Amino acid sequence: MPREDIFVAALFVIIFGYFVVAVRGYPPEARVIPLVVAVPGLMLALHNLYQSINKKAEAKRARFQLEAAMFGWILLLVILVWVFGFLITLPLFLVAYLRIRSKEGWRITIVETGVILLAVYFLFYRLLDIPLHNGLLINLWERFSGV
Amino acid sequence: MIFEEAWAGFTAILVPTRLGFMLLGVVIGNVVGFIPGLGGLFLLAMLIPFVFGLDPFSGLTFLLGAHAVLTTGGSVSSILFNTPGTPGNTPTLLDGFPLTQQGKAGKALGAALTASCTGGIIGAFLLMLAIPIMRKLAMAFSPPEYFMLTVMGIVFIGGLSGSNPIRGLMSGLLGLLLSFVGRDPITGSDRFDLGLLYLVDGLPTVPVVVGLFAISELISLGIRGGTLSKVTRVDAKRDVWEGIVDSFRHWWLIVRCSFIAVFIGFMPGLGAEAAGFFAYGHAQQSSKNPQTFGKGNIEGVIASETANNAKEGGALIPTLGFGIPGSSGMAILLGAFLILGLTPGPKMLTDHVSLVFSMAWTIALANLLGALISLVFASHLAKLSFIRSGLLIPAILTFAALGSYNATKTIGDLITMLFFGLIGYWMSKHKYSKAPLILGFVLGQLAEINLHLSREIFGPLFFLRPYSLLLLLFTVASLVSVIVKTRKSRSPAVF
Numbered sequence: 001m002p003r004e005d006i007f008v009a010a011l012f013v014i015i016f017g018y019f020v021v022a023v024r025g026y027p028p029e030a031r032v033i034p035l036v037v038a039v040p041g042l043m044l045a046l047h048n049l050y051q052s053i054n055k056k057a058e059a060k061r062a063r064f065q066l067e068a069a070m071f072g073w074i075l076l077l078v079i080l081v082w083v084f085g086f087l088i089t090l091p092l093f094l095v096a097y098l099r100i101r102s103k104e105g106w107r108i109t110i111v112e113t114g115v116i117l118l119a120v121y122f123l124f125y126r127l128l129d130i131p132l133h134n135g136l137l138i139n140l141w142e143r144f145s146g147v
Numbered sequence: 148m149i150f151e152e153a154w155a156g157f158t159a160i161l162v163p164t165r166l167g168f169m170l171l172g173v174v175i176g177n178v179v180g181f182i183p184g185l186g187g188l189f190l191l192a193m194l195i196p197f198v199f200g201l202d203p204f205s206g207l208t209f210l211l212g213a214h215a216v217l218t219t220g221g222s223v224s225s226i227l228f229n230t231p232g233t234p235g236n237t238p239t240l241l242d243g244f245p246l247t248q249q250g251k252a253g254k255a256l257g258a259a260l261t262a263s264c265t266g267g268i269i270g271a272f273l274l275m276l277a278i279p280i281m282r283k284l285a286m287a288f289s290p291p292e293y294f295m296l297t298v299m300g301i302v303f304i305g306g307l308s309g310s311n312p313i314r315g316l317m318s319g320l321l322g323l324l325l326s327f328v329g330r331d332p333i334t335g336s337d338r339f340d341l342g343l344l345y346l347v348d349g350l351p352t353v354p355v356v357v358g359l360f361a362i363s364e365l366i367s368l369g370i371r372g373g374t375l376s377k378v379t380r381v382d383a384k385r386d387v388w389e390g391i392v393d394s395f396r397h398w399w400l401i402v403r404c405s406f407i408a409v410f411i412g413f414m415p416g417l418g419a420e421a422a423g424f425f426a427y428g429h430a431q432q433s434s435k436n437p438q439t440f441g442k443g444n445i446e447g448v449i450a451s452e453t454a455n456n457a458k459e460g461g462a463l464i465p466t467l468g469f470g471i472p473g474s475s476g477m478a479i480l481l482g483a484f485l486i487l488g489l490t491p492g493p494k495m496l497t498d499h500v501s502l503v504f505s506m507a508w509t510i511a512l513a514n515l516l517g518a519l520i521s522l523v524f525a526s527h528l529a530k531l532s533f534i535r536s537g538l539l540i541p542a543i544l545t546f547a548a549l550g551s552y553n554a555t556k557t558i559g560d561l562i563t564m565l566f567f568g569l570i571g572y573w574m575s576k577h578k579y580s581k582a583p584l585i586l587g588f589v590l591g592q593l594a595e596i597n598l599h600l601s602r603e604i605f606g607p608l609f610f611l612r613p614y615s616l617l618l619l620l621f622t623v624a625s626l627v628s629v630i631v632k633t634r635k636s637r638s639p640a641v642f
Contacts, residue, residue, distance in 0.1 A: 102537025
C-alpha cells in the first residue's frame with residue numbers, strides 16, 4: 001500500500017507537471033489561469049510525494065491481485081464493446097461475469113442476463129431510440145461489404 | 148391583479164388532459180433521471196417532438212413535469228448505487244451512499260425524496276414571487292458577480308476536504324485543471340487534449356462522474372464482496388418513514404438551501420449543476436457536526452436534493468423574463484416554447500402572465516407527484532442494497548457503461564469512464580477527497596470565462612463593484628471559517 005501511495009503521489013506530480021509544461025506553446029491569455037492553478041498544484045504534489053516516500057510499510061500483493069482482477073473485468077468489458085459492440089458483448093460479458101467471477105448457477109445467470117438485456121432493449125432501443133456502438137468488426141464488415 | 152393571474156394559471160392546469168400529460172411527463176422524467184448518463188438535455192430533446200400540435204398549456208405541463216423531477220429520479224441511483232442519475236445528483240451520493248452502506252438506504256431515500264419535493268415546491272413559489280421583479284433582479288448581476296460566485300463555490304472545496312487540506316486542495320486544483328481540457332473559449336487554443344479529437348470539446352461530465360464514483364465503488368465492492376450495505380437487513384419501510392420525518396425536522400435547512408438554489412439557478416451561465424454543491428457546502432459549514440459529512444449525515448442528502456429541485460424555479464426566471472436560458476436544459480426548453488408559439492422575454496411577463504404562473508404551478512405539482520410515486524417504491528428499491536455484489540455489479544456496470552457511452556456516443560466515453568474509475572478508486576483508497584475534484588471540474592471553466600469577461604469589461608479592479616465586493620467579503624469569511632473548523636475538528640477525508 002505505501003508503494004502504491006508513492007505511485008499515486010508521483011502520478012499527481014506527473015499530471016500537474018504535464019499541465020505546467022503543456023502550456024508553453026499557448027497564447028499568454030490561454031496560459032495564465034492554468035499556470036496559476038498548476039504551479040501551486042505541482043508544489044503541493046511534490047511535498048505530498050516527499051511525505052509519502054518517508055512512510056514505512058510494505059505493499060500488499062494479494063490486495064493488488066484482487067484489484068487487478070476487478071479492474072481487468074471492467075477493462076475487458078470496454079475492449080469487447082470496442083471490438084464487438086454492445087449487442088454482442090453484453091450477453092457474453094454478463095454470462096461470463098456471473099458464471100466465472102460471481103460463481104452463480106446457470107438459472108440465476110440466465111434469468112439476470114435476460115432481465116438486463118430486456119431492460120436495455122426496451123429502454124435504449126425501443127423507448128429512447130439511442131443508437132449503441134456497433135463495434136469495430138461490424139463497422140469494418142459494413143464498410144468492406146458496401147452495406 | 149397578480150393574484151388573479153396566479154389563480155388563472157393554477158386553474159388552467161387542472162384540466163384532466165393537462166394533468167394527464169403532467170403525470171406522463173413525471174413518470175418519464177423519474178425513469179430517465181434514474182438511469183445514469185441520460186440527463187435533462189437528452190430528456191427534453193427526446194420529448195420535444197411530441198409537443199407538436201399540443202396546446203401551449205399541455206405541452207408545457209408535459210415538458211416541465213418531466214424536467215422538474217429528473218433529479219428526483221436521479222437521487223435514487225445516487226443513494227443506492229453511488230452513481231449519480233444526473234450530474235446534479237453528485238453531491239447526494241457523498242452522504243447518501245454511505246447511508247446505504249450502513250443499511251439505511253430507506254432513510255436516505257425517504258429524506259431525499261421529501262427534500263426534493265419540498266425544495267421543488269419552494270422553488271416554484273419563489274419563481275412566482277419573483278415574477279414582478281424579474282427584470283431588476285437579472286440586471287443586478289454580471290460577469291464579476293458570476294466570477295465571485297464561482298470563487299465562493301471553489302472556496303467550499305476547503306470545507307469538503309476533511310482532515311487533509313493539502314490533499315483536498317490538490318484534488319480541487321486537479322478538478323479545475325481537468326475543466327480546462329479542450330478548446331479555450333477565450334482564445335480558441337486547444338489545451339491539454341493530447342492531440343485527440345475526442346478531447347477538443349473537453350472531458351464530458353457524465354463518464355468522468357460515473358467513473359469517479361460508480362466504477363470506483365464497483366471495484367471496491369468487487370474486491371470486498373458481500374452487499375452494498377455493510378450491515379444486515381433492516382426494516383426498509385420504517386427507514387423510509389424515518390427519512391421523511393428527518394426531512395421535516397430539518398425544515399429550516401430546506402428553506403435556506405431552496406433560496407441558495409433558486410439564486411444559483413437564476414444566474415445564467417453559472418451552471419445549475421453547481422446548486423447542489425453550494426447547498427451541500429453551506430449545510431456542512433452550518434452544521435453542528437461538520438466532521439460527519441461524507442460519512443452518512445442526512446443533512447448532506449437533504450441539502451443537495453432540496454437544491455437540485457429548487458433550482459428549476461430559479462432557472463426559469465431568466466429564461467422566461469429575458470429569453471436567456473438559465474441552464475443548458477432551459478436552452479432546449481426555450482426551443483420548445485417557440486414550437487408552442489410562445490416568445491419568452493419581457494412581453495411574456497405582460498401578455499402571458501397566467502401562463503408563467505401555470506409553469507410555476509406545474510413545477511410545484513410535478514415535484515409533489517414525482518416524490519409520491521417514488522416514495523411508493525422507495526422501500527422496495529432500498530432492498531436492492533441487500534442483494535449480493537456478484538449479482539449487482541454486472542447490472543450496475545452495464546447501465547453505467549451505457550450511460551457513459553451516451554455522452555458523445557464514442558468509445559472514448561468508455562475509456563474515460565474506465566480511466567476515471569481507476570483514478571477514483573485510488574483516490575478513495577489513499578484518502579484523497581473526490582468531492583473537491585468534481586466541484587473544481589464543474590466550476591472551473593465558468594470561473595475562467597467570467598474572469599476574462601470581468602477584466603475585459605470592467606478592468607482589473609472589477610471586484611470592487613458593490614455586489615462583487617460583498618461576495619468577496621463573504622468568500623473570505625467562508626475561507627476563514629473553513630480554516631478554523633478544519634483545525635478544530637481534524638476530521639477524516641470526505642471520501
